[in-house]
Amino acid sequence: MYFNADTPMSISMLYYMDKIYLTKKITPSVLAKEMKVSRPASSKMLKKLIALGFVQKNESENKGNTFTVSLTDKGLEIYEISNKINLELIDLLNQYIDFKDIDRIDEKLRTLLHEYESL
DSSP: OOOOOSSOOOOHHHHHHHHHHHHHSHHHHHHHHHTOOOOOOHHHHHHHHHTOOOOOOOOOOSSOOOOOEOOOOHHHHHHHHHHHHHHHHHHHHHHOOGEEEEHHHHHHHHHHHHHHHHH
């Protein structure tokens, strides 16, 4: 098990951490734009990630009251675990799914989604 009950984690948090990891240092405004969310929504998520110790504020090289954010060592560890899970899932899918027949797979997934939505 990669995460435990003491590690409050959501998919949204992982998406934010992924974007922060890929850019190394990013301003909250740019992060909001990249995530396609409002600045207040991005700020709220950043506050959570900072409080959990996954993200840290850094002084900006530019003057003014801007700052950048980056992953902490703890955040980097979580990111790497998440990435490992993703790679394991891809490997598992590759073992059981013939992606040459992607149209048939798409049709089956849409059928499953339709059945799920009708419950």
